[in-house]
Amino acid sequence: MNFKLTEEQQLIQQSAREFAKEYLEPLVAKMDETREFPREVIKPLADHDFLGLHLSAESGGVEAGCVTYITVIEAISRSCGSVASIMNNHAMASYAIQRWGSEAVKKQCLPAMVKGEVLGAFAIYEHGPTPGIGPMAVVATKTDAGYVLKGAKAYVRNAGKAGVYVVTAVTEADRPKTAVAFVVDAQTAGVKVGERIATMGLRGCPVAHVVFDNVVVPQGALLGGRGTEIVNRTLALGALAEAAQTVGIGQAAIDHAAAYAKQRVQFGMPVFNFPAVQALLSDSNIDCHVARLALYHAAQLVDDGEPFEVESAMVKSFLARLGSKLLVDSCQVEGGMGFVENMPLPRLFRDIAGTTLLDAPADTPERAIAMSIA
Amino acid sequence: MIFTPEQLEIQKAAREFVAKHVIPQAAEYDRSGEFPSYLLGAAKESKVFAMAIPKKYGGLEYDSITQALVCEEWSYGCAGMGTTLGASMLGTDPLLVVGTPEQRKMYFAPIVDGGMAAFGLTEPGAGSDAGAVKTTAVRSGNEYILNGTKCFITNGGYASVYLIVASTDLSKGLKGLSAFIVEKGTPGFTVGTVEHKLGIRSSNTVELHFKDAHVPASNLVGAEGEGMKIAMLTLDMARPPVACAAVGIARRAIDECLKHLTERFTGNYPPPQTVQFKLAEMHAQVEAARQMAHHAMRLRDTTTSYSMESAISKLIGGDMVMSVTTQAVSLMGSYGYTSVIEKLMRDAKIMQIYEGTNQVQRLVIGRGLLTQAAKHMQKAV
DSSP states (O other): OOOOOOHHHHHHHHHHHHHIIIIIHHHHHHHHHHOOOOGGGHHHHHHTTTTSTTSOGGGTOOOOHHHHHHHHHHHHHHHOHHHHHHHHHHHHHHHHHHHHSOHHHHHHHHHHHHTTSSOEEEEOOOSSSSTTOSTTSOEEEEOSSEEEEEEEEEEEETTTTOSEEEEEEESSTTOGGGEEEEEEETTSTTEEEOOOOOOSSOTTSOEEEEEEEEEEEEGGGBOSSOHHHHHHHHHHHHHHHHHHHHHHHHHHHHHHHHHHHHHOEETTEEGGGSHHHHHHHHHHHHHHHHHHHHHHHHHHHHHTTOOOHHHHHHHHHHHHHHHHHHHHHHHHHHGGGGGBTTSSHHHHHHHHHTTSOOOOOSSOHHHHHHHHHO | OOOOHHHHHHHHHHHHHIIIIIHHHHHHHHHHOOOOTHHHHHHHTTTGGGTTSOGGGTSOOOOHHHHHHHHHHHHHHOHHHHHHHHHHHHHHHHHHHSSOHHHHHHHHHHHHTTOOEEEEOOBTTBSSOGGGOOOEEEEETTEEEEEEEEEEEETTTTOSEEEEEEESOGGGGGGGEEEEEEETTOTTEEEEEEOOBSSOTTSOEEEEEEEEEEEEGGGEESSTTOHHHHHHHHHHHHHHHHHHHHHHHHHHHHHHHHHHHHHHSOTTOOOOHHHHHHHHHHHHHHHHHHHHHHHHHHHHHHOSOOHHHHHHHHHHHHHHHHHHHHHHHHHTHHHHHHSHHHHHHHHHHGGGTSSSOHHHHHHHHHHHHHHHHHHHHHHHO
């Protein structure tokens, strides 16, 4: 048991904090207002190796491991949740390609993804009750040369900006168990990105539905694994990065609220001096601390090569309940000032809600956790 | 709660009004943050802004339960527009309990005619600490001269009449506060910065500036030094309607979840049990909060001492709506994050803040309990 980051991890964390201050803090308020995709930071992110932390050297990555990746996402999120969200979705795509892609696909995609030349998107959600079911589900039909994809993916992050989509599809309609996954070049004929969907927060990260209108992909585009395995493992990793976003945004809010409370005078003293205000801040910090410990534990399991899916589900479930509460209470410390848009907390309030979504799933995190106990 | 046929009739009319005039425009005004001026025209005929005003002054004189039902419907449609209505009622409330017949006649007339009221207590340095008001009112002959700045004043840019709390004697602190009627257009009285907010974005929140603003001495409501008492009576009245608004938002959140779920989960795929249970808990919380709000509203009509119940209704309602809407966004996933449900979560946040933060409500309740306990002890000894 060792709760200390290695020297290398600390250095990378430090560099992520400095990066966030230098590149993200100056543009975060404007990005929130204009909803503009922050294209200008993708190259600098790559130059700092932040897009290849979780990838092998062979893929062009730096093999820094999951804990390091999580520290970076947390540090970036303290300044800008949108960029962390873009990174997370990019990382889920590159992770799936590295783990299940053919040599040719890996060579074609990964170095460019690490350099930030090509952005990835992980497109798995659909409009039906569960992926693979219903008239809109993406169905892959085998042809002599490969497959034809037809259907639609819902709420795809990085949509429209991604050069490569990792897309799940069933090979038999209405049979989710036949799901497989493909790597699809965004330029392929028939890939149609829908109108950008306005999100509550994380507004720099574009979201849209993506239609696959008889998209022809070669045999080599098929990832070598069952769809459910690819989705579950990749989402388990994505959930950790999401949790790191929640923790980073939540901590930023707590810090801001504490600083505000120290300078806001009511009843003749800083409101920080009131026990009830200290209790609000303290309760939030407890939740944030507990979540962070559970998060880093799960990330260490990844680095140790141990199963981590259950721990990931527990962190996700915990934060689904408590993530937004960090902001609800931080805003409360600032009272009316926590509600006006020229202060930072309203943005953090909107951003953090996007990191704790459950997506009304048929397969809940609770199920994964309960199954592990029984 | 069993309602009278009249109450149900008015609830139905409010629901129809909201479906026609509030819901269709809510998203657009939420986006722009502009004030929906059209609404005043639409509401003029129904006189809904005068629903609390006695009939002898031309109002509708609804009982408090009926007002509760109307408030809930408006915030079901849009809490921003519901706040516009609620804040006008807040501005009207003080004159319902204090003031001379002449003052009432003058104050209520523009509201009966389709205008609005606003209540000005908060200042940059006086939030929860309302006694720290620095705006002054100095008597000069037959007038008072007001100087100072109010902030976060709802309806401030569009009201016809204002109830402003100012100090007639700074040395007396709380006991030096007094309440004044100020009319729109009074020289020296101007509207400042408009705030853009996380939620209730279509409601108008502004600064008010007083620079040697002369108001007739006859505009003093009650006596000098009664400002804080009047403000507290006003807030007692205004807190349960906030709880009703909270109930409206939360009920809408559940309806939107149900709409999405029934569209998404069809045929052999019912929503999972965990989702059903969460919906059940949300609904149970809404029902409980509504009962408490209606209880406090009924006390408004039957007693003068209900600060504790008023505070409880707002505490329960405000915390309930934050929890229910947060759950709704999380539970509905990406749909929740990109649909009307996200607006409900943003709108919910203010319900824990305005008309006294929920921390202030806890203070009111806690102090009330301790005072009661001390009295019992004295009796026992």
